[in-house]
Amino acid sequence: MALISPASEEVSKTIAVPKKTSKALGTSRSELPVLETFLQMNPEEKFDLEAVNSIDTRALLEQARGDKHVLREVVRTAEALLPRVRAETEDPILVSGILRDKTLDWYRRSPTDRTWTDTVPLRWGGMFHESRVPGGRLSRKLSVRLTGLINQAVEASGAVAFLRAGFSGIFRGSAMMAKMVQFSLGSKRPRLTQQVAQAYLDDLASSPRNGDRPLPLARLSDFARRNGSSEVSMTLAELFTAEGTTLLTVLDPRFHPGVSSLSIRIVSARNQEEGATYDLVQGGARASGSPAAEGAAMDSGSSFPWEREGMTSKDWVVLLRDLGKRKTKLDPPPRDNPRGRESYLVLRELLLAEAAARKAFLTVAWKGRPSGPVLLSQLLSKGHWVPEVDTDSDYLEAELDHIEEALADSKHQEGQWTLGHGWTVVREVAKAERSYRAAAKSGD
Template sequence: MALISPASEEVTKSVAVPKKTSKALGTSRSELPVLETFLQMNPEEKFDLEAVNSIDTRALLEQARGDKHVLREVIRTAEALLPRVRAETEDPILVSGILRDKTLDWYRRSSTDRTWTDTVPLRWGGMFHESRVPGGRLSRKLSVRLIGLINQAVEASGAVAFLRAGFSGIFRGSAMMAKMVQFSLGSKRPRLTQQVAQAYLDDLAASPRNGDRPLPLSRLSDFARRNGSSEVSMTLAELFTAEGTSLLTVLDPRFHPELSSLSIRILSARNQEEGATYDLVQGGAHASGSSAAGEGAAMDAGSSFPWEREGMTSKDWVVLLRDLGKRKTKLDPPPRDNPRGRESYLVLRELLLEESAARKAFLTVAWKGRPSGPVLLSQLLSKGQWVPEVDTDCDYLEAELDHIEEALADPKHEEGHWALGHGWTVVREVAKGERTYRAAAKSGD
């Protein structure tokens, strides 16, 4: 009889055994504090996410079996902790704070702690999302483990004990949890927040700091290859502070005088199939902004990141397009979710309207596929006449033209004619049921 579905595989079924026989099953006295420690936890002053994540739920349930009163306390404690766990591991602001704390812990302890790679992966694994080592250890998501613990404890306590505890504890906890679920579903957090956070945390846990050498974030890079480096980079931008287009500051030396800085560096892929890679570097963010050369280096690596950056200027786009062209690397497309609502998108489009050299550079590195408006617009302006390969391209182009003209608020709009500013006009021609477009610039661009 379970309030939360489905039960996790993290807690296995077994016959209820009185505490007196626990020693016969291999439960030693050294394991007893697991139950005591868990029951002392609460979602307020005694809350420690890492400590909750470190609880062995199998051992905990085994120690509680046979005592229905203890099982009810386990249920109450788990249900009280669950909303706080979900909030801490789903809200980007809270996730960011936790990741910064763990990064500082990695910086201070990992290089001198000989047990780091043996103990920390177990303490941090599954905190935000499932952790998996290919062919090896699997740590399920913490909230899933807590749900499994609740369900198994309810089943072990029996129906009568469950009903006695229900109105005072279980139902209230479930109501709190339902409220938190609604908060999570209704929030505007990035879709990949938990997966990205866990991949980053797993990288820190797996590799101690080696002096000032960069730390390759292999798990995060692998995740980006599978799910899209653009989405991953934008999720990271929600969690950390952007410095240029290729660096995100994790730890700022203004608040941590003992270190220069710790930043995630985004390295663009050599081709579209590979995806971006990431590493953790020391002193990178502030060094990159100290000179023009540093600015170029920062722009050099961020083919997927500029869409999320605030304050992206025309000059920034010129540098980025030039550097991508030198490396023969494609620019990642902007997110399909309202791309025209992004300042960086609008700045790029203005640049394409203004400068023929920018259009040429853009078409060399432009992405394939949607959103195709900027690409089609550049082709039209560059050639002066444009014939679509497929009819749907006409709709995409006209949507882009309409958006430009609406921004100019021109009251003299005529169907099939667009005034785009910068001296540009576009005319649609229809012959034999097929649409073609002509563009002309008064300035002679």
């Protein structure tokens, strides 16, 4: 987890539990478990993300209401915790560690804990992102709840009182961000990290482990259908270790003796509209570096070959063949710079070189953008191609330009492209409409 710097004198002071808290409210310590538990928390040695997430902020505020001194301590504690909470729930490296820990809890505790589905959803809900049960409970994002607690406590006490007391924490946005950086490991943050993490956590919380049976990750699969399975799969690949193209290792038995290997299995969609689905499986095939393990993963299909390093032409041939047998569509590559991905370039080179690969690819190709590889394959397969809409010509020419630019000895002529493997493409214009003709010297 994160390497935490020594507690500063300022933080130590701001989160100290007030000695007169119980007396000021006229109640005993035993009657204030929520308030006193919260005030004893700090962002370092007494930090527990699940415990912070379990705090009932409404009950906390009610217990503190009426005493400005206590309200100030609540705000100081919340402000001290917030940067650590944000770092832990946003940095993919830290998020990954938390998800692995919770998966281990699920594996060990859920089979024998009869209260699992009653208590754990409350403790884990909203930890990374908003949790919602259709027609039921809604758990706001933890960082949002803490921010709301600060604002409500300030309002209950009066901002003027805070300023007179010398409190300015809520107005120090830049300082709070600096503390967040202190707790973060600084890894890049995929756009969907928090949503994907919360969907996975909600699936674990709602379903105890049932022996060795796979756990369908229903909420994660539903999120993928709504937001794109390709991007969700790539986010998972940032959080967990990719083994082949369809398995992501969550728990490795080498590091957790007595625990079966636990992996997220990605099942490719049968059509473009459905999206991939996800299961948590035990003892799944692990790519230990052996060709057999890698081949087993490849044969089972793929939802995110675009992120896989070292994807070869042979790998693409196997994958396209398998997807065709199962009548499953290949997910499109991410739209952000797809031509910058090695796997994309390897596939395109294969399409230029082999007619059989073009035929297999067109059978399983995605619909929509990026459309360059699909349009290129159609042109090379037919020899003559007329776009259905004019913008398709622009997409095709962008692909042709990129191929030709990669050939160092190629000199571009307007309306003509040399693509390698003996291929040349010529643009033809008739009645202001473009069409294209492709020819190969080798007779491909």
